[in-house]
Amino acid sequence: MGTQHQDLPSVSNVTPPSRSRQRLSDQTLSQNLGKVAICGISCRLPRAGSPSEFFHLLLQEETAFMNALGEDITLHSEMQSLSAAALGLLRSIQVARLSKNDRALRHRGQFTGILEKLGGVDPHHLLLLDSSRDCLQDAGIGAKDKSLQDAAVGVYVGLSSMDYLLSCVRKEQQMSVSGTLHASASSLVSYAYGFDGPSVTVDTTCTSLLSAIQIANSDMMNGNASTALVGAASLMLQSRPTLALLEQGMVSGQAQCRPWCDSGDGYQRGEGCGWLYLAPADSRLASQYSYATIAGIATNQSGQRRALTLPTMQSQAKVIRRCLQLADAQPGQVCYVECTALGSRVADREELAAIASVYGREGAAERG
Numbered sequence: 298m299g300t301q302h303q304d305l306p307s308v309s310n311v312t313p314p315s316r317s318r319q320r321l322s323d324q325t326l327s328q329n330l331g332k333v334a335i336c337g338i339s340c341r342l343p344r345a346g347s348p349s350e351f352f353h354l355l356l357q358e359e360t361a362f363m364n365a366l367g368e369d370i371t372l373h374s375e376m377q378s379l380s381a382a383a384l385g386l387l388r389s390i391q392v393a394r395l396s397k398n399d400r401a402l403r404h405r406g407q408f409t410g411i412l413e414k415l416g417g418v419d420p421h422h423l424l425l426l427d428s429s430r431d432c433l434q435d436a437g438i439g440a441k442d443k444s445l446q447d448a449a450v451g452v453y454v455g456l457s458s459m460d461y462l463l464s465c466v467r468k469e470q471q472m473s474v475s476g477t478l479h480a481s482a483s484s485l486v487s488y489a490y491g492f493d494g495p496s497v498t499v500d501t502t503c504t505s506l507l508s509a510i511q512i513a514n515s516d517m518m519n520g521n522a523s524t525a526l527v528g529a530a531s532l533m534l535q536s537r538p539t540l541a542l543l544e545q546g547m548v549s550g551q552a553q554c555r556p557w558c559d560s561g562d563g564y565q566r567g568e569g570c571g572w573l574y575l576a577p578a579d580s581r582l583a584s585q586y587s588y589a590t591i592a593g594i595a596t597n598q599s600g601q602r603r604a605l606t607l608p609t610m611q612s613q614a615k616v617i618r619r620c621l622q623l624a625d626a627q628p629g630q631v632c633y634v635e636c637t638a639l640g641s642r643v644a645d646r647e648e649l650a651a652i653a654s655v656y657g658r659e660g661a662a663e664r665g
Contacts (some may be wrong), residue, residue, distance in 0.1 A: 333514050333591045334583035336524075337436025337574030341400075341428050343393040343567060362391040362553070362565060383540055390543065391552055392533060393567035400532075404430040407440055411489050418476035419461040421530045422485050424570045425454060429486050429526060432572035437586055443491075451494035451522030453513040454483040455505025455529035463535050486526065494522040503637075504596065505529055506571070511594050513575055524582070528572035539566055547606070549640055556638035557645050564639045593624025608644050613651035621655075628656045 338348050343361035345351035354361065364387075379387075400420070402408070404427050412418065430440070438445065462477050475481050479498045487496040495516055501508045506529035513525035533539065542548040542563075549555070549563040576582045578590045597619070599612040621628060634652055639645060 332578040333517060333575050334578040334580070334587040335573050335589050335591065336576045336582055336587045337432045337434075337438075338572065338588060339428050339431035339435055340569065340571040341395060341424065342569040342571075343395055343399075346396075346399045347431070360553075361393040361567070363394060364388060364391065379536065383536075386540060386543055386550070387536055390539070390548065390550055391565055392539070393565070393569075394533065395568045400424065402427045404440075408489055411485075415476055415485075417465075418485075419482070420532055420534065421456060421458060421461065422476065422482045424532065425456075425482055425528055425530050425572075426485055426489055428530075428570050429490075429528060429572050432526065432528070432574050433490075436574040436582070438574075445524070446491035447493055449494040449521070449523040450487075450490070450492040451513055451516055451525040452483045452487045452492055452496045453509040453525055453527045454486070454498045455500070455507075455509040455527075456482050456498055456531075457500045457502050457505050458531055458534075458538075460532065460534035460538060463537070482530075492526070494525070501596075507594070508596055510573070510575075510591070511596055514591065514594055517575065517577060524577075524580075525575040526572060527575060528570065530570040532568050533566060542566070547641075554638070554640040556636070556640045557649070558640075559642065561640040561642050561645065563641060592626065593620045593622070595620040595623060608647050610647045610650040610654065613648060614654045617651060617655045631656060 340346075340348055340351055342351050344359070345354050345361070402423060405412075407430065408426060412423075434440075456479050465477065475484075479500060481498075483496040483498045486492070487494075497509070497512055499505055499508045499512065506527070509527050509529065513522065513527045516522040517525055539548060543550060547563050549561075549565050551560075551562060554563070554565045555561040575591075576587075578587070583590075595616050597612055597616040599607070599609045602609050621631075634656060636652070637644070637648055
């Protein structure tokens with residue numbers, strides 16, 4: 298923890314990953330049969346309003362965290378109803394918030410007519426709709442391009458926050474059904490662009506985006522969708538969910554998350570939104586314009602264990618092996634693994650044990 302990596306490349310001589318614009322050979326296209334390519338990306342993250350800004354933020358090893366109360370005007374009215382003890386807890390923890398600029402609608406003009414018809418809309422839905430335009434642009438699809446209408450384009454959204462609904466209930470304000478339901482998050486995007494493929498919003502808490510990608514991948518493979526726009530968003534519009542997570546020992550009460558440490562006491566919350574535009578890896582679009590190929594994707598559940606939210610080494614190792622099997626890959630071929638790193642002594646230990654059991658022992662044996 299806290300080690301400075303002396304060999305980290307400087308921002309000046311490193312560029313973000315870019316798409317390959319070269320046409321792939323027939324042999325490569327045949328190898329990609331049955332796989333999915335990432336042809337467009339976008340994000341709105343704290344201190345990073347685009348993928349390139351996020352890339353540079355990582356290289357600079359800078360933090361985007363701030364006091365949980367911060368300067369967010371949306372919490373000011375709620376703070377008046379919180380106890381002094383609750384306010385003290387919120388002042389003691391750190392969160393990562395989007396700036397007002399990154400929450401703002403950059404493409405409002407394109408969606409004005411649609412938004413005027415809807416009335417009150419969950420800010421998650423608005424952020425998802427607006428940033429989806431960035432993703433499509435990144436994939437080379439212009440604002441006036443009508444080629445995707447009636448083309449079975451699917452929209453898949455991972456969303457678990459109920460902050461806006463809780464806020465409406467607390468304020469006893471009139472709610473728009475189409476603006477508050479989770480299902481509307483994906484439906485609004487499909488409606489705005491005229492996409493007639495599947496429109497699905499999925500909630501599996503912290504794995505919602507992964508689940509959305511898996512469903513999109515399956516729909517594309519069975520022909521239910523030609524291409525897919527897959528995204529997720531999270532905003533902290535209420536402080537009570539953070540307090541509840543803190544009281545349950547899930548959110549850290551320290552200034553920073555401490556994964557793999559004896560002092561770890563949970564993760565830290567953050568806001569953000571991201572999209573991927575997916576197409577079959579053997580398609581014309583992917584052959585000209587793609588970042589990477591999803592070779593395999595798998596999800597599972599831990600079944601019965603000591604607690605509902607407690608992961609197990611066995612279930613995590615099982616899903617890793619399943620993913621490798623679907624990708625037709627061996628552990629020894631994998632050179633990078635990104636951890637969940639929840640800052641939980643139990644969860645972190647189980648995750649590392651699962652990674653070691655698959656990539657450590659089995660991978661080392663394959664590498665000789």
